Amino acid sequence: MKKVVIIAIFLFVSLMYFGLGRDYLFDWDEGIYGTIGREMVTTGNLLTPTWNGNLWLEKPPMIGWVSALGITLAGDNELGVRLFMPLFAGLTLYAIFRIGQKLGGTLMGSASAALLGYFNLFLSRARASNTDGMLLAAIAWTLWLLLSGAPAWLIGIVMGLAIMVKGPAGLLAILIAIPLLIKKPKKFLLQAIGYMLLAVLPWHLYALVAHGWSFITPYLMEQVIRRATVPIEFHTESRWFYLNFLTHDLGLGVGIVSLLGYATMFKNWLSKKSLDKNFLLAWWLAIPLIIFTLAKTRLSWYILPVYPAIALSCGYLITSFAKDKKSKTLISILVVGMLFQMLYHAFSYINFGKNPTPYSDSIQVANELSQYHGGTIAMLVSESERIAQAIxxxxxxxxxxxxxxxxxxxxxxxxxxVQY
Structure with missing residues (x-):
C-alpha cells in the first residue's frame, strides 16, 4: 500500500503541474507575490522585499524567495511564480500519509492523504502562489518529524520555516505540536527552540534594525494585532463563518464522517481511561478553529490548517472497521478506490481542455504597455475601489x-x- 500511495502522490503533483502557467496571476495575492519575486531577481536584494519599488514587509521574505527561485528556473512568467506550489502540496500529502501511518497504520494514512488531496481548498492552494499551502506543509512536517523521532535541530528548522513563511501566524505550527512537544525532554526542547531561532532571528533582527517602525507597523501591528482585533476592509463575517465555509466546501457528508471519527476516538479514550496519541487530531482541529474564529478578520483560506485534521479523523473512522483479515482487505480496496478518486478529481479540477483565461481589459492594456519605454505609468482605480476608500x-x-x-x-x- 505504501508504494501505491507514493505513486498516487507523485501522479497528483504531476497533474497539478499541467497548465500551471495557463491562467494569468489573480488579484490580490499572486500579483503581489509574483512582483516581489521579480523585484528580488532584478535588484538582487533578497533581504528587503519590495513591491512596486516600495518597501513590502507584511510577511517575511520566504514567499519572495520561492517566487524568485521559480522565476529564475522557469522564466519571468506565471509558471515561474507558481513553480513550487504543487511541490509543497505533495510534501503535505506525504507528511499526512506518514502521520496517519504513525497514529493508526498504513490504511489510515492512505485514506487520510486521499481525502486531503480531494478537498477543493487544498487543490486551489496547490496551484496558486500563496503562503497558506507552504505553512500547511511546514505544520504537517513538524508533526510528522516529532512523531518519527527526528532530531531536534531538524524539527527546530522546520518550525522556523513556518514562521519565515507566514510571520507570527507561523507559530501555529508550534501550537498544534504542543501535545507532542510536552512529551520531549527539556534538552530536546531547548535545542529545537535554539535552531528555530537560528532560522528566524537573523532576518527579523535585520528588518528591525534596518527599518524600525516601517517593519513593526505592517508586520506586527497591522497584519497580526489589527487583523485579530478589528474586522478590517469590510470583512465583517459572522462568528460562524468558518463552520459554514467548511460545511459548504467539504460537504455535509465529510463533516458527519469526521465527527463520527472524533466520536470513535473519544469512545476509545473513555474505555482506556486515558488520552492516546490520537488526541493530537482533536487538538489539531480545535486550535486553528478557535483562534481564527475568535479573530475579527475572517478569510476562507485562513482555515486551511484544519483540513488535514479533518482528513485524518475520517481516515481514523474508515480504518477502524478493519478488524480482521477480510475486513482489512475490503478497506484496502476502498482506500485504493479513494486514491483513484483523488486523482480523478485532480484531473477534472485542472480541466485539460480549458483554454487560457483571456486577459481582463486592464491586464491586456498593462501587458501592451510593457512594450513601451518608461518606468512609470498611472492608473485610475475602479469606481468600486474609490467608493470603498471613501466609505x-x-x-x-x-x-x-x-x-x-x-x-x-x-x-x-x-x-x-504604477501610480494608482
Missing part, C-alpha cells in the same frame, strides 16, 4: 488597504511602477 471606516483601514489599487497584478504585467 471604509478608519478603524477598519490599514496602511495596505488601498496600496494596491484593487489590481496589484497591473504592476506585474506592465513591468513598470
Amino acid at each position: 471604509l471606516p478608519r478603524d477598519q483601514t490599514i496602511s495596505s488597504s488601498f496600496r494596491y489599487g484593487g489590481a496589484p497584478s497591473i504592476v506585474w504585467y506592465s513591468h513598470k511602477h
Whole structure:
C-alpha cells in the first residue's frame, strides 16, 4: 500500500503541474507575490522585499524567495511564480500519509492523504502562489518529524520555516505540536527552540534594525494585532463563518464522517481511561478553529490548517472497521478506490481542455504597455475601489488597504511602477 500511495502522490503533483502557467496571476495575492519575486531577481536584494519599488514587509521574505527561485528556473512568467506550489502540496500529502501511518497504520494514512488531496481548498492552494499551502506543509512536517523521532535541530528548522513563511501566524505550527512537544525532554526542547531561532532571528533582527517602525507597523501591528482585533476592509463575517465555509466546501457528508471519527476516538479514550496519541487530531482541529474564529478578520483560506485534521479523523473512522483479515482487505480496496478518486478529481479540477483565461481589459492594456519605454505609468482605480476608500471606516483601514489599487497584478504585467 505504501508504494501505491507514493505513486498516487507523485501522479497528483504531476497533474497539478499541467497548465500551471495557463491562467494569468489573480488579484490580490499572486500579483503581489509574483512582483516581489521579480523585484528580488532584478535588484538582487533578497533581504528587503519590495513591491512596486516600495518597501513590502507584511510577511517575511520566504514567499519572495520561492517566487524568485521559480522565476529564475522557469522564466519571468506565471509558471515561474507558481513553480513550487504543487511541490509543497505533495510534501503535505506525504507528511499526512506518514502521520496517519504513525497514529493508526498504513490504511489510515492512505485514506487520510486521499481525502486531503480531494478537498477543493487544498487543490486551489496547490496551484496558486500563496503562503497558506507552504505553512500547511511546514505544520504537517513538524508533526510528522516529532512523531518519527527526528532530531531536534531538524524539527527546530522546520518550525522556523513556518514562521519565515507566514510571520507570527507561523507559530501555529508550534501550537498544534504542543501535545507532542510536552512529551520531549527539556534538552530536546531547548535545542529545537535554539535552531528555530537560528532560522528566524537573523532576518527579523535585520528588518528591525534596518527599518524600525516601517517593519513593526505592517508586520506586527497591522497584519497580526489589527487583523485579530478589528474586522478590517469590510470583512465583517459572522462568528460562524468558518463552520459554514467548511460545511459548504467539504460537504455535509465529510463533516458527519469526521465527527463520527472524533466520536470513535473519544469512545476509545473513555474505555482506556486515558488520552492516546490520537488526541493530537482533536487538538489539531480545535486550535486553528478557535483562534481564527475568535479573530475579527475572517478569510476562507485562513482555515486551511484544519483540513488535514479533518482528513485524518475520517481516515481514523474508515480504518477502524478493519478488524480482521477480510475486513482489512475490503478497506484496502476502498482506500485504493479513494486514491483513484483523488486523482480523478485532480484531473477534472485542472480541466485539460480549458483554454487560457483571456486577459481582463486592464491586464491586456498593462501587458501592451510593457512594450513601451518608461518606468512609470498611472492608473485610475475602479469606481468600486474609490467608493470603498471613501466609505471604509478608519478603524477598519490599514496602511495596505488601498496600496494596491484593487489590481496589484497591473504592476506585474506592465513591468513598470504604477501610480494608482
